[in-house]
Structures are given as structure tokens and as C-alpha cells.
Amino acid sequence: MITADRMAAVDENAEALGVPRKQLMESSGNAVAREVRDVASPGARVVVVAGRGNNGGDAFVAARFLDDYDVSVLLLGRAETIGTDIARENWDALQQAEYDATEVTDSRALDLPDCDVVVDAMLGTGVTGALREPEATAAETINESDATIVAVDVPSGVNADTGEAKGTAVDADRVITFHDTKPGFDDLDSDVTVANIGIPDAAERFVGPGDLRGVRGEVGGRVFVIGGGPFTGAPALAAQSALRAGADLSFVAAPDAVAGEIQGYAEDLIVQPYEGDRLTPEQVDGLVETAEGYDDTVVLGPGLGNADETIEAAKSFLESFTGRAVVDADALPAIPDLDTDATLVCTPNRKELAKMGGPDADDLSEATDGIESLAADLGHVVLTKGATDVVSDGERTRVVRTGNTGMKVGGTGDVLAGIVAGLFGTVDAFDAACAGSYVNGRAGDLLYDEHGEGLLASDLLDTVPAAIRGEFDG
Known part of the structure; x- marks a missing residue:
């Protein structure tokens, strides 16, 4: 079990050991795609609702591993405001390869089509507190869907360390989290999968x-x-x-x-x-x-x-x-x-x-x-x-x-x-x-x-x- 702060430290230590975060994002995205394949058959309709951080970057990668599915990616916000270089690179890859990936600049205009799976990739474990817009409206829209909801790392709006939500949060059916489970997951009414994404044990054993x-x-x-x-x-x-x-x-x-x-x-x-x-x-x-x-x-x-x-x-x-x-x-x-x-x-x-x-x-x-x-x-x-x-x-x-x-x-x-x-x-x-x-x-x-x-x-x-x-x- 690992807290959100400790997970961020381990990520940084892994990079110092020669395992770049871009490589970890590729592994994380692959793990998300595996989770989607576990809940839906090829050809199913999958909608990714992504934020502008690395959580969204994991989902951008996942879309590339789901070519057997009908996938569309909805980015909450403008692409130029994506917060990290590696997430932006993976968004650009979707654009260059002509995936169905669009910006949603007004949460009131979020149109979630009928689908079999919704991937919640809005916010990761490092974000706490009540959801703000556009994520709050997006979470309500996701929860109203009849689709299976797969959350990336943690359901958006849920504190990974405590399991608590201050206000609206995504009610995920399944959570795919990385490296180790998080303390607050015992209180989630979700199936949780822990994916090994290649972080070496040394990133935890050695101080970095x-x-x-x-x-x-x-x-x-x-x-x-x-x-x-x-x-x-x-x-x-x-x-x-x-x-x-x-x-x-x-x-x-x-x-x-x-x-x-x-x-x-x-x-x-x-x-x-x-x-x-x-x-x-x-x-x-x-x-x-x-x-x-x-x-x-x-x-x-x-x-x-x-x-x-x-x-x-x-x-x-x-x-x-x-x-x-x-x-x-x-x-x-x-x-x-x-x-x-x-x-x-x-x-x-x-x-x-x-x-x-x-x-x-x-x-x-x-x-x-x-x-x-x-x-x-x-x-x-x-x-x-x-x-x-x-x-x-x-x-x-x-x-x-x-x-x-x-x-x-x-x-x-x-x-x-x-x-x-x-x-x-x-x-x-x-x-x-x-x-x-x-x-x-x-x-x-x-x-x-x-x-x-x-x-x-x-x-x-x-x-x-x-x-x-x-x-x-x-």
C-alpha cells in the first residue's frame, strides 16, 4: 500500500534510476487498455474523458492500444493547457494518427455518447478536494451513463489516501491503479486492479x-x-x-x-x-x-x-x-x-x-x-x-x-x-x-x-x- 505523496516520490526516484516517466506512462496506458479489454469485447464503444495532467496522458496512450474498439477521446479543456510534456506528446500522437480525439472547452457542452465503457481519466491520486469545473459536471454526466465506468488510478473526486469524496465524485465500477494499492481503496465500492508498470523495487528501497x-x-x-x-x-x-x-x-x-x-x-x-x-x-x-x-x-x-x-x-x-x-x-x-x-x-x-x-x-x-x-x-x-x-x-x-x-x-x-x-x-x-x-x-x-x-x-x-x-x- 502506498500513499499519493509517496507514489509521486517513487515516480521521481524511478526516473533518477533511468526509468523515464514517459516509459511509465506507456506501461500505465497499456494497463488501462487491458482493463478495458477485460470488461468489453472488440468492437465495443469506448469513450475516454481525460484531464490535462498525466492521468489523462495515461488514457491517451490507452487509446492507441484499443484499435479493435470504437474509441473516442474527450479532452476537458484546451490542448495547449495540457500540464506536462509527456501527456502533451501523447495527445499530439493521437492527433497525428487521426484518432477521434476532441477538446471540450465548455463542460455544459459535454456530450457523452451512448457507449459500453467510459474511462475516467480526469484527475489522478495527487489531486484532493472537491471537484471543480469542468470535472464536476463531467463526473455527474459519467455517473448518469449506463456504461461500465473504468477509473484510471483513482476515481476522480476521491481522495486516494482516505477514500473520501468532498462533493461529486466518479462512481467507478472498476479502478486500474498503478504499482501498489492506495490506502483509501478499502472503502471503495469498486473492483480494484493493481498494475505493475515497471517501477523497480530500488525506487522504494533507495532514497532518491x-x-x-x-x-x-x-x-x-x-x-x-x-x-x-x-x-x-x-x-x-x-x-x-x-x-x-x-x-x-x-x-x-x-x-x-x-x-x-x-x-x-x-x-x-x-x-x-x-x-x-x-x-x-x-x-x-x-x-x-x-x-x-x-x-x-x-x-x-x-x-x-x-x-x-x-x-x-x-x-x-x-x-x-x-x-x-x-x-x-x-x-x-x-x-x-x-x-x-x-x-x-x-x-x-x-x-x-x-x-x-x-x-x-x-x-x-x-x-x-x-x-x-x-x-x-x-x-x-x-x-x-x-x-x-x-x-x-x-x-x-x-x-x-x-x-x-x-x-x-x-x-x-x-x-x-x-x-x-x-x-x-x-x-x-x-x-x-x-x-x-x-x-x-x-x-x-x-x-x-x-x-x-x-x-x-x-x-x-x-x-x-x-x-x-x-x-x-x-
Whole structure:
């Protein structure tokens, strides 16, 4: 089962893997034609009512596979307003081959002839809400027909995720949907067929550019980095990368002994010092109050050090905190056996993963079952860093293949933690971890030709925005 948003992401990922959407449309249209052939014999009268998006494009393709039928295509609107290149190309193909394909520019003039089958290809799974004109009138006309109604992907007017319709919707006898069924289909009074259209499993297993759909152009709110003490560069990198990922403000809470040094890395950071030279339990109440009061996404761990009282403080913070947090590096020992209401993304490297009770594997992509099991036991999202990253929430597990050997340099994990935090304010923990890992690796890939093995973690800051925008994704 797959939601509409996830389906759109998988489509984009498939294209990035070399399976173009035009090819998927050809397969989808063929599947629609098979469904028509299943309900009507050759020679039957078939009318396609098509919208101006890719849903209509699927039906334009279907018409070419139904030469044994009496087929006519009615396009709702003007051809020049067809929304995608591939749908327009398939409309043009119908025109060039002299199929019976006409524009309906006024829904009041929609004349649905007597027919055996009506194909509803007006709107796809990505469209929600009440039908507008001309689709609303067209849906009423279709429903009044005595023909068998075949809906492409989802009956127009029905929310594919919920099965609900706000107002008029097509009452389909049959639905031909693609790749996987949709959550709302259990409530449909229709026969549903799922067609395999050639989307590779890798489009779901591997994180790709489609997974950035929900984070592009979004602002992630405030990020609050609790780090520093023995080390100062790590919290500065995390805080700066959060800004590059879309956070509008980035704060660092650090011991006053090093606060000035951290501030010196970048004037964009807001450093809030507390007394001492490391994090201790005495600071926890004030830090929780600040993070909770401003609904901050917290990054806990960069540069904290591994003193026993610091680990105790990290655990105490997480036990009291109820918001969103990325737990990295020195704070990870606090995670096993932790009792918290916070929503966490844990970002261990391979060695840290093993210490947390996860698998000890050189190739993380071969240890996905063990990582998923650990995430389920912990009840948190685990983003494990390696040559390939693995992300799991205990039920879903994804592999991230961006990145390069130049990113073995210290600090890239701190950049990753900040990116995930910057995205965490706009999407859920699992999606933030997947997108953040992909962006971090992609930012490094954009620099590898120039820097090679001389890449620095601070270099990534300049390419994080471009990686999120996907400007350089083929």
C-alpha cells in the first residue's frame, strides 16, 4: 500500500534510476487498455474523458492500444493547457494518427455518447478536494451513463489516501491503479486492479531525489544545538548546516569556557553560554525549558565529550524533553534503555551502532535487518552512517547511496545532524532522516571532482542548498 505523496516520490526516484516517466506512462496506458479489454469485447464503444495532467496522458496512450474498439477521446479543456510534456506528446500522437480525439472547452457542452465503457481519466491520486469545473459536471454526466465506468488510478473526486469524496465524485465500477494499492481503496465500492508498470523495487528501497519533495522550499523553524566543551568545531558545523537546510534560526548552547570560540566560527550563529567547561546535570532544566518553550528541534551531542556526568546530563535531558531531537556522537550512549516522550533521530556511525546493540557490519547495506530490529527495539529512527547509510524506524528501512570516500573526513557527521534537524521541522522523523542523509551525501558529491580526498566538512555548507533543490540531479 502506498500513499499519493509517496507514489509521486517513487515516480521521481524511478526516473533518477533511468526509468523515464514517459516509459511509465506507456506501461500505465497499456494497463488501462487491458482493463478495458477485460470488461468489453472488440468492437465495443469506448469513450475516454481525460484531464490535462498525466492521468489523462495515461488514457491517451490507452487509446492507441484499443484499435479493435470504437474509441473516442474527450479532452476537458484546451490542448495547449495540457500540464506536462509527456501527456502533451501523447495527445499530439493521437492527433497525428487521426484518432477521434476532441477538446471540450465548455463542460455544459459535454456530450457523452451512448457507449459500453467510459474511462475516467480526469484527475489522478495527487489531486484532493472537491471537484471543480469542468470535472464536476463531467463526473455527474459519467455517473448518469449506463456504461461500465473504468477509473484510471483513482476515481476522480476521491481522495486516494482516505477514500473520501468532498462533493461529486466518479462512481467507478472498476479502478486500474498503478504499482501498489492506495490506502483509501478499502472503502471503495469498486473492483480494484493493481498494475505493475515497471517501477523497480530500488525506487522504494533507495532514497532518491523524490524523497526531497516535501522539504524543498520549506522553512524548518528553530534549531537548538546542545554541544561543545572538549570540542568546538562540531557544534558550529551542526548549527551552520541546519541554517543551510532551511532553519530560520540556529542556536548553540555551550559551556561559557568555549562559547566565544564557537561564536567565532560564524556570525550567523546565536550562542547561549552556560557556566562550566562541559555539560552537566545542573544545566538540564534550563536547556529543556528553552527548547520546549520555543518548539526547537534539538541537536544533542556534537563536541560534548564522553565524561560520565555529560552522558548522565544527556540522558536526563532526553528523559525530560518531549519535542524533536537529533541525537549524535557523544550523546548516543544515553539512548539504550532510555525512557522518553521525545521524537528522536539517532545518527550513529558503524562502531557506535554496535555499541548501541546493533549489528557490527562493514557493509551496512547487508545489515538492514539488524538495523531495523534495533530501531524497533529502541522505538526511535536510526540513521546509521557508513559507505552507504541505512535509515530505519523499525518498520520502514531505506538505503542511501549518495556520498564518497572524501567524506570520511571528520565533521561530516556533524553536518548531517544539522541538516536532519533543519528538515525535521517540516517533515516527520523518518522522512527527515532519509532526506537529510541523501542531501548530505549529495552535497559531498557535488564537491568531489574539485576536492577529491581533500574535501573538508565545512566545504559541504556551500552545496547543501543546491543538493536540496536538486539542481544537479541528472
